[in-house]
Amino acid sequence: MDKHKLNIDTSQNILDNNSKLKTQNSKILDIQNLNTGYGKKQVLFDVSLQVEKGKTILLVGANGSGKSSLLKAIFGIIPLWSGEVWFKGQTLHNAEQKLKTQQSKLITKGIMYLPQKDELFEDMSVKENLETSILHLPDKKEQKQNLAHIWEQMPVLKDKKDQLANRLSGGERKMISLGMALLNKPKLLLFDEPFAGLSEKNMDMLMQSLEKIQQNGTTLVIIEHRIKKLLNFANRVIGLKLGRLHTDNLETLDNIKKFLI
């Protein structure tokens, strides 16, 4: 009798899990009722967000509204107080079971995070910086192929491959960071203020790379204050105000401006 009950329970569980997986699979990223903060200070309140595979999301909000904190929570840099983060139908982080996926594992799963400030090895060349992202690959041929692909995608880096990172412009440094991220073949790229501090020319150069990444089917979540630049590029604009997510009426520049006031 007990055994029979156990069988029924198990098959029901499998059914439940399968249907959960099915709905989760249509979204690459699924954030459910996320609350978090620093110390005792709460900065994100009940944030829920679903991102479809291959889409580009532009995340806007005033200074201090919690944008960077949201990306940090997705990438496991800050722990959740409550809620869950799912990626391709699997839980990455939750609060209840104290699950927190390590960053190296997140990268293997296909998630890359580029913080507001780049983190390059200053006294290493462009090529050496890029190589730090492929050294873990056991196959030397694969290492070479991946690097060749980056030279092809980002010719500006190829032209400067022997220059030290600390001799490069802000835009070129951003391109190296992006190149390093791409070497890990991300399916989801979280990019915090790609255009911060860049000249118009460098922004255009970076934009061209982002367009290629988008065309390759990578899902992008981008935080930017340069909204005009990205409005047509993004499939969806979402906003954060005082740590709460707003998803409606953010299709036009005028509405976004009103939201930001």
Ligand SMILES: Nc1ncnc2c1ncn2[C@@H]1O[C@H](COP(=O)(O)OP(=O)(O)OP(=O)(O)O)[C@@H](O)[C@H]1O
């Ligand atoms: N390490 C930290 N320790 C304590 N509080 C922090 C920390 N980082 C951020 N905060 C606070 O959390 C809130 C949200 O900050 P966050 O950096 O997420 O904002 P943001 O929307 O990215 O702002 P910006 O547009 O200026 O980059 C702010 O009140 C900020 O002061």
Ligand SMILES: [Mg+2]
């Ligand atoms: Mg920020």
